[in-house]
Amino acid sequence: MDLNLEYVSTYKMARAMVAGKEYNSAIPLLKELLDTPRSQISTMDIMFELADCYFHTDQLPESEKLFNQVYELAILRQDHHQQALTLKNIGLIEFRRKRYQLAAYQWHRSLEEADKMEEQDVFLKASILFNLGLVHSKLGNLEDALDYFNGSSALYEGTNSMYEIGHVYMGLGMSYKRLNDLERAVDYSERATAIFEGLNNVLMTIKTKVTSAVLLGEKGHDLEAEQMLLAAIARFRELGQFEEMGMTKVELAKLRLRQQKFRQAEELCHEARSLLPELHLYQAWINRIHGRIAKDRDQREEAIRRLKTAAECFKRMEEVKDWDDTMYELAELYLEAEDHEQAIGILEEIRRYSRQILEERGIAL
Structure with missing residues (x-):
């Protein structure tokens, strides 16, 4: 009895660690439980928790192997809920690997299994639909993305999961932004802000306000956008969220660039650089902003150097669209100088590279 009690208590401790996102600490406990299986706790449950820990510690091959074993056991038990949950997590692995077509395939399978359940799990289905919205947004299928986000939102609205609804509204806002429907984008961003404020989720509220400010700036409401960004920078400073503060400073620098306030944009970029990790998406944006300023000042060599640095960083971060846009700006610089050989080389x-990425992500041309 003592051994059984110790086994159960170890499992509960491991689950508490997982819930607290202490994944590295939970792994040895879960591995110990797998090595000494007992009937009190399902081996499948332990394997699932361990696979989840491996996923969150970027041990993707180990995570995938265990999730596949869990899925096979779930099929034998005809457990549709476990099958749906496991396929959802396998999809997350593919999404992390940026294999978006495969992620979408796994999440569609997950949704099919969820639909077979006698008692529907609203939260599971809503989260799968949200993931499908994300992946279709990545694939450029924006209309499909909106359908999935709306489906997710409709399910969540029948529950008390306001935090999840807020995230869905953020997804809808970004999708409408990419469709250039800025009115709806602002509307959904504001809805998300109201939800997160109601939940007192301070950090997420500030992040959402930054998104709303960026959208307002793109609509030409510069003063309102500026005030929101400055307020967000101040709040991030108070909370000690320096990376978020750096990213917001770059967003304000973009606004200053559009206003042709080049000196202020440069100062903001300089301040942001020290707040961000060396390899970071916004470090690329800092160089791109400097490149555009140099171009406007007819400092051609400096503009080329900055844009090349930005493009290299975008490429390392696998941000294909931003890399593509930056490379086109670079090609335009060479064309303006009538250096056609360099321009053609960049276009090629x-x-x-675009073909290579599409092939890697399983998108046929």
């Missing part, structure tokens, strides 16, 4: 590189 864009074509070659």
